[in-house]
Amino acid sequence: MGSGFAHSLERLRAPALALVAALVLGGCAASAETHRDPNTLVALTRTDGATMNPMYATTVQDGSIYAALLFDGLSYVGADYLPHPRLATSWSHSPDGKHWTVDLRRDIKWSDGVPFTSKDVVFTYNLYLNPKTGFLDFGTIKNVTRVYAEGPYRVHFDIAFPNAVFTLNVLGEDVLPEHVLGKIPPDRQRFSSFGEHPIGTGPYVLKSWQHDSEVVFERNPYAYRPPKIGRIDFRVIFNDQAELEALANGSADLIDDLAHTQYVQLQRIAPNIKLMTFAPLYVDVIELNLAHAGLSDVAVRQAMMYGYDRVAIAHGLYDDKVPVPDSLIVASLKHWYNPNVQKYPYDPDKARALLDAAGWKVGPDGIRSKNGTRLSFELLLNQGSALLTDEMLTFIADMRDVGIDINLRLTDFASLSARTYTGKYDIIADARGGFVDPDLTSIFASDQIPPNGANTTHYKDARVDRDLRLGLVTLDDAKRQAIYDDMQVELMKTIPIMPQVGRFAATAYSPRLYFDPKVSLQSPLGYYNVEDWKFVQ
Amino acid sequence: MTSFIVRRVLGAIPLLLFISIVTYAMMALAPGGPAAVLGPRGQGLSPEAILRINQAYGLDKPWYVQYFFWLKQLLFHGSLGTSYVDNRPVIEKVFEKLPVTIEMVGLALILTLIIAIPIGIYAGAHRGSFFDNASSTIGFIFYGMPVFWLAIILIELFAVEFRWFPSSGVSSLGRENDVLDRLWHLVLPVVAIALASFVSWMRYQRSSIIEAMSSGYIRTARSKGLSERDVLVHHAFRNALLPIVTLLGLSLPQLVGGAYFVEYVFSIPGIGYLTFSSIFSRDYPTLMAITMLTAVLIVAGNLLADITYAIVDPRIRYA
Numbered sequence: 037m038g039s040g041f042a043h044s045l046e047r048l049r050a051p052a053l054a055l056v057a058a059l060v061l062g063g064c065a066a067s068a069e070t071h072r073d074p075n076t077l078v079a080l081t082r083t084d085g086a087t088m089n090p091m092y093a094t095t096v097q098d099g100s101i102y103a104a105l106l107f108d109g110l111s112y113v114g115a116d117y118l119p120h121p122r123l124a125t126s127w128s129h130s131p132d133g134k135h136w137t138v139d140l141r142r143d144i145k146w147s148d149g150v151p152f153t154s155k156d157v158v159f160t161y162n163l164y165l166n167p168k169t170g171f172l173d174f175g176t177i178k179n180v181t182r183v184y185a186e187g188p189y190r191v192h193f194d195i196a197f198p199n200a201v202f203t204l205n206v207l208g209e210d211v212l213p214e215h216v217l218g219k220i221p222p223d224r225q226r227f228s229s230f231g232e233h234p235i236g237t238g239p240y241v242l243k244s245w246q247h248d249s250e251v252v253f254e255r256n257p258y259a260y261r262p263p264k265i266g267r268i269d270f271r272v273i274f275n276d277q278a279e280l281e282a283l284a285n286g287s288a289d290l291i292d293d294l295a296h297t298q299y300v301q302l303q304r305i306a307p308n309i310k311l312m313t314f315a316p317l318y319v320d321v322i323e324l325n326l327a328h329a330g331l332s333d334v335a336v337r338q339a340m341m342y343g344y345d346r347v348a349i350a351h352g353l354y355d356d357k358v359p360v361p362d363s364l365i366v367a368s369l370k371h372w373y374n375p376n377v378q379k380y381p382y383d384p385d386k387a388r389a390l391l392d393a394a395g396w397k398v399g400p401d402g403i404r405s406k407n408g409t410r411l412s413f414e415l416l417l418n419q420g421s422a423l424l425t426d427e428m429l430t431f432i433a434d435m436r437d438v439g440i441d442i443n444l445r446l447t448d449f450a451s452l453s454a455r456t457y458t459g460k461y462d463i464i465a466d467a468r469g470g471f472v473d474p475d476l477t478s479i480f481a482s483d484q485i486p487p488n489g490a491n492t493t494h495y496k497d498a499r500v501d502r503d504l505r506l507g508l509v510t511l512d513d514a515k516r517q518a519i520y521d522d523m524q525v526e527l528m529k530t531i532p533i534m535p536q537v538g539r540f541a542a543t544a545y546s547p548r549l550y551f552d553p554k555v556s557l558q559s560p561l562g563y564y565n566v567e568d569w570k571f572v573q
Numbered sequence: 574m575t576s577f578i579v580r581r582v583l584g585a586i587p588l589l590l591f592i593s594i595v596t597y598a599m600m601a602l603a604p605g606g607p608a609a610v611l612g613p614r615g616q617g618l619s620p621e622a623i624l625r626i627n628q629a630y631g632l633d634k635p636w637y638v639q640y641f642f643w644l645k646q647l648l649f650h651g652s653l654g655t656s657y658v659d660n661r662p663v664i665e666k667v668f669e670k671l672p673v674t675i676e677m678v679g680l681a682l683i684l685t686l687i688i689a690i691p692i693g694i695y696a697g698a699h700r701g702s703f704f705d706n707a708s709s710t711i712g713f714i715f716y717g718m719p720v721f722w723l724a725i726i727l728i729e730l731f732a733v734e735f736r737w738f739p740s741s742g743v744s745s746l747g748r749e750n751d752v753l754d755r756l757w758h759l760v761l762p763v764v765a766i767a768l769a770s771f772v773s774w775m776r777y778q779r780s781s782i783i784e785a786m787s788s789g790y791i792r793t794a795r796s797k798g799l800s801e802r803d804v805l806v807h808h809a810f811r812n813a814l815l816p817i818v819t820l821l822g823l824s825l826p827q828l829v830g831g832a833y834f835v836e837y838v839f840s841i842p843g844i845g846y847l848t849f850s851s852i853f854s855r856d857y858p859t860l861m862a863i864t865m866l867t868a869v870l871i872v873a874g875n876l877l878a879d880i881t882y883a884i885v886d887p888r889i890r891y892a
Contacts, residue, residue, distance in 0.1 A: 078746060086659035170625045226629055227660050247659075247669060248842040274840030275741035277733070287746035450605030450855045487623070 074571070076267040077549065079290040080279050084251050084272050087231035088242055090210040091164070091171050096558055097270075101292075104563035105253050105268065106147075106236035107210035110138055110157065111203050113561045115554035117369055117472040119203040123152070123211055123237065133198030133511050138207065140189040145258040146213050147241045154185035159214035161193075168222040175478060175489070176205045198509045200516055201473050211237070239263040239567045248272055264570040283309055289549050292557035294542040296354050296423065302544055310545050314556040315368035316538035318469035319361050320427060322415075323533050327494045328462050329409045335394035336411065336440075337531040341380035343387035343438040349427050350537045359538040363524045365474050366538065371513075372474040374521040377528035387438040396439070404439035412441035413462035416455060419446040427536060428465050457486045459494065467539055470560050474520040477504045480532065495532035499523075548572060574883065578876065585872040589865070594640060596864045600857050601636035607657040607855045630657055643861065653865075654858030658851075663862040666847060673743055674843030677759055678832060681766035682824060689771040690817070693778025697813070698805055700783055709779075712772025721834040724765040728838070731761060741840035762839045766832050777820060781813035788812070815885050822878035826870040 085098025090107055093099035110124040121127070127138045144152040161183040164171045171177075182194040195202065213235045220228045234242055239261055240253035251270040255263055271288065273279050276298055282288040284306035291298070294311075302309055324331045324340075331337065346360045359367060367373045396404040396411060404411045417428055425446070432442045442463065447455075455461045468479070478484050481504050484491040503523035510516045527533075541556035551569040555561055607630065627633040631642055646652045653663045692712075696705040715723065732740035738761050739745070748754040785791065786809050794808045795801075836845030844863060851859040 092660075167625050170629060223625075223629060227655060231660060247666070248846070271746055272842070273742060278739060278741045278840070281739075282746050448605075448853050450853065451603075452605075454605030 073267065075265065076269050077265050077290065077569070077571075078269045078271060078282075078288040079292060080273050080282060080288050081270050082272070082274060082293070084245070084248060084270060088234040088245075089225075089228075089231035090212075091169065092226055092231065094172065096293075096560070100560045101557075101563050102251075102253075103210055104238065104566060105240040106234050106238040106242065107212075108237045109208045109210050110140075111207040112564055113204065113208065113472055114564060115561075117371070117561075119208065123157075124207065127203060127207065129202075129511075133509070134195055136193040136195070136202060138191045138193070140191065141260070142189055144237055144260050146215075146235050146237055147256045147258055148213075148216075148235050149258055150213065150215050152211075152213075152237055153188040154191045155188070156211055156214045157191045158183050158185050159218055160209070160212045163212065163217070163222060163225070164209060166222040169225050170223075173209060177209060180206060198511055200508055200511055201475050204473055240268065243267070259567075261567045263567040268566075280305065283544055283546070286546070289546040290557075291544045292562065294544050296357065296540045296542075298544070299357075299540075299542050300355070308547060310547055310549075312543045312545070312553070313357060314541040314543075314553075314559075315366070316358065316469070316541045317366055317368065317472075317556060317559045318467045318539035318541070319364060319366060320424060320536040320539055321364070321466055321468045321533045322431065322536060323456075323464045323466055323493050324531070325459065325462050325464075325493060326496075326532060327459055328413070330411045330413065331462065333394060333396075334530055335390050336396065337534070338380070338529075339387040339390040339394075339438060340435065340440065341387075341531055341534055342383045342390065343440070344380075344431055344434050344534070344536075345382040346536055347382060349430055352430075353423060353426055354537065354540055357542075358540050361535045361538055363528060364468060364476070364533060364535055365520070365524055366469060369472060369474070372517065372520055374524040376521070377525050380528075384434070384438050391439060398439050402436070402439060403441045410441070411439065413443070415442050415444050415463045415465060416452055416461050417444060417446055417465045418449050418452050420449070424465055431465075431536075456492045459486065459492075464492075468533065469539070472561070474516075474523070475504070475508055476523075477508060480504065480527070493532040495530075497526060497530055497532075499526045500530075574880070578880070581876050581879075585876075588872065589868055592868045593644070593861065593865060596861060597640040597643065597857070598636060600855070600860055601639065603855070605855060606632060607857070639857075643858070653862040656859050657856045658854050658859070663859045666859055667844070667862050667866065670842065670844045670847045673841060674836070674845065677743075677762055677836070677841060677843060678766065680759060681763045681770075681832070684763055684767040685771045685774055686817075688767060689774035690778050690814075692771075693775040694782050694805070694810060694813070696775070697779040697782025698786065698809075700779075705779070708775065709772070712775055715768040716770075716772045718769065719834075720765060720769040720832065721838050723769055724762065724835050724838040727761045727765055743841055762832070762835050762841060765835050765839075774817070774820075778813065778817055781816050782809055785809040785813040815882075818885055819878045819882040822874045822876075822881055825874035825877060826867050 081097055083095060083097050085093060085095050085102060087093055087098055088102055088106060090099065090103045093103060108122045110122060110127075111119040112122040114120050123141055123144065125139045125141055127136060129136045138157075140152075140154060140157065146152055161177070161180060163169050164174065164177055165180060165183075167174070179196040179199060180193055181196050182192075184192050186192060193202075193206070195206075199206065216235050217225065217228065217230060220230075232245065236256075237258075237260070239256055239259045240263065241256045243252040243254040245251050249272055253268045253270075255266050271282075273282065276295060279288075279291055280298055280302055283291055283302070294302075299311060299313075302311060322340075324337060326332050350356055350358050350360050361367065362375060362377055362379060363373060365373050367375075391404055391411075395406045397406065398404050399410075415428060415432070417425060425444075428444055432444060435442045452464065456464055478490045480491060480495050480497070480500050481489065482491070482496040482501050483489070485494050485496075486492060500523055503519050503526070507516055507519040507523065510519060541558065543553065543557050545551070548571050549569065550572045551565075553562060553565070555564075557563065606627075624633060631639050634642075643654060646654060653667075655661065656663050656666055659666075692708050696702075696708050699705055728740045731737045739758050740761075743755060743758050744751070745754050745758070782805075786805075788809075790812075791804060791809055794804045799807075833845035833848055835841070836843045837849055840846075847859065848863050850856075851863070
């Protein structure tokens with residue numbers, strides 16, 4: 037019996053081996069052969085976003101990239117980080133800065149062929165300003181008190197107080213079609229099908245969307261800035277290795293958000309692939325809850341800066357391909373960056389001396405304390421970030437060396453966010469940036485402590501409050517520059533947020549693609565000139 | 574039989590209600606709600622705007638009131654609600670992900686049976702032999718390994734080191750309709766699931782064979798002079814397969830619930846992936862839909878197992 041059964045198994049072995057061989061060989065062939073439309077740009081992404089409706093988009097993929105393909109604002113931010121007219125032709129303001137007049141282009145149609153007029157602009161801003169809409173950028177435009185049209189191609193804005201970032205932020209919001217969304221009540225906008233079937237004025241239209249798999253855009257037949265590349269196909273790939281293989285074997289043209297490990301690996305396995313690094317717009321930061329007894333002492337915060345070897349992070353984890361910033365305003369914003377601030381070179385002896393002078397005495401366990409308060413903190417970190425975790429392990433070791441105890445706790449983003457906004461945290465590792473103007477009111481103004489805003493460190497500084505207030509209402513650029521120079525000096529002296537290293541920003545792309553992005557494609561302005569991209573082979 | 578089925582279905586209703594209440598309460602009491610995951614863009618929101626968002630989804634009310642509305646929507650409108658993430662009907666999202674999960678877990682189940690049944694039969698027929706002990710030991714080693722760890726080892730070996738199979742996804746770019754390419758992508762996840770689960774099926778089959786081989790009809794067959802192979806294949810095997818057939822009903826929920834960790838490790842966009850992303854984004858309606866679908870299938874699977882048992886074994890009768 038046994039031999040008969042074994043014989044049956046034996047008979048099955050040959051076909052089984054043949055099947056495995058067919059899969060391996062067939063699969064290898066599959067990986068080598070790709071059938072590509074030569075006029076389609078295949079871009080790889082980790083997420084396909086949640087909505088094409090710019091009012092409710094929350095990720096870079098849908099809020100910045102898709103929005104840049106599908107929609108336009110009255111202004112856009114160019115590679116010089118300054119606002120330029122897009123749907124507008126020009127703008128001007130009254131002497132008191134509280135009234136703006138915007139003239140519109142006359143040659144624009146929506147992607148369904150309906151002409152674009154001032155009605156669309158008035159409708160859009162009124163929709164954004166209606167609290168029932170739940171517009172996510174409401175905080176940016178809330179000082180607009182009235183929007184009205186003067187004929188089909190001129191719009192007027194009244195604002196509560198002069199706003200230096202009006203053309204950048206307010207006019208930069210995407211304009212939506214009144215003839216499509218006007219029939220939907222504001223509180224139902226969120227649930228409309230516009231998020232799946234958008235109509236815009238941008239260079240592309242949405243062709244198809246298979247969730248978590250593929251998003252295809254085609255040239256907008258009515259585009260007033262027609263793109264050279266006919267189709268962009270975003271493919272969702274969750275895995276670093278699979279992304280590299282697809283780019284290396286020619287199945288894909290672009291990875292716009294390259295991790296540093298991928299960058300190093302690509303140099304080795306696919307030297308023909310082009311690589312581009314960018315001056316970062318984001319900074320990895322350590323946010324300190326100043327409501328905590330130990331962290332409220334500025335000497336402790338300064339000591340933490342001196343005691344943290346940030347250069348070692350930039351060198352060890354990023355091969356010196358990221359800067360070690362002196363300010364939260366990144367150096368690439370040349371117009372606003374102030375290098376003349378207090379510097380914090382790695383100096384653990386100075387850190388110890390600062391803590392000693394402030395009365396923080398080392399205990400038997402090596403941890404400092406004063407009046408019953410120990411310098412022992414919990415560090416919260418989003419569990420999805422491996423590199424940030426590595427950075428934090430170095431930080432923890434460095435802090436221990438100067439007598440500060442830090443315990444790392446990984447958590448998911450929702451819990452992290454909830455604890456941040458309810459003040460139930462000591463220290464958080466995060467990234468800040470993406471802005472091109474130094475107005476950091478929502479992060480540092482004392483009236484923006486949650487639930488009123490995003491001042492999650494509970495920072496209160498009269499000098500910074502004054503600078504933020506003045507900076508926002510000063511329309512003269514030179515005067516604004518002086519104001520924000522002062523703000524940076526004070527911020528780097530008081531350290532509510534510790535800048536660590538600039539966030540690595542790189543793009544990998546096929547040699548057949550020609551483009552000149554100048555700024556990271558993962559920044560809010562990355563796809564601003566997508567219509568100029570082209571294939572050269 | 575009909576009254577048995579009706580009683581079982583009616584008896585499942587309070588159970589499903591209990592599951593739905595517990596699941597909803599656990600989700601709603603977890604730290605951070607849907608408004609907490611709006612990301613950097615939501616940081617400038619005024620308290621009023623956040624309140625509006627919460628009102629739009631009914632999140633401004635206590636969890637038990639939210640649950641009541643969810644239940645009312647389900648019972649009176651047949652709707653499982655709208656996703657907080659993309660405002661799409663959750664049923665659409667779930668059915669979008671089902672095919673790939675069913676495909677993967679279905680293939681894994683087939684492979685598991687192909688491995689487990691012959692080994693179980695051979696081990697049962699050679700009880701106490703080296704093969705019997707070795708197959709059980711190896712099986713339990715795989716069974717004891719966390720499946721995500723097993724999956725990572727398979728990736729390291731066969732995707733990274735030997736580069737025989739892809740490490741993620743279900744198809745190559747541009748070859749989405751190529752069956753061979755799809756199978757090639759599914760080899761490692763399917764093998765991971767099969768290795769982790771074959772031992773339980775193998776042990777069932779082994780026990781069935783041992784029980785069958787000690788039955789009176791086997792002694793009769795032997796006394797008629799049949800060869801040991803004929804006894805095993807034509808008499809013991811068929812009868813020993815009955816418990817396995819009924820157990821297939823119990824694997825129904827797994828077909829939909831998927832192998833969460835395997836999908837996550839291999840980046841397969843199925844139900845497991847949707848579950849994880851819904852947890853992280855606090856998408857309560859989607860999570861409720863997946864949980865309830867799985868619960869219904871567990872109940873249905875048990876019922877199906879009982880019915881199948883009655884059909885294949887004439888000795889079983891349900892009053």
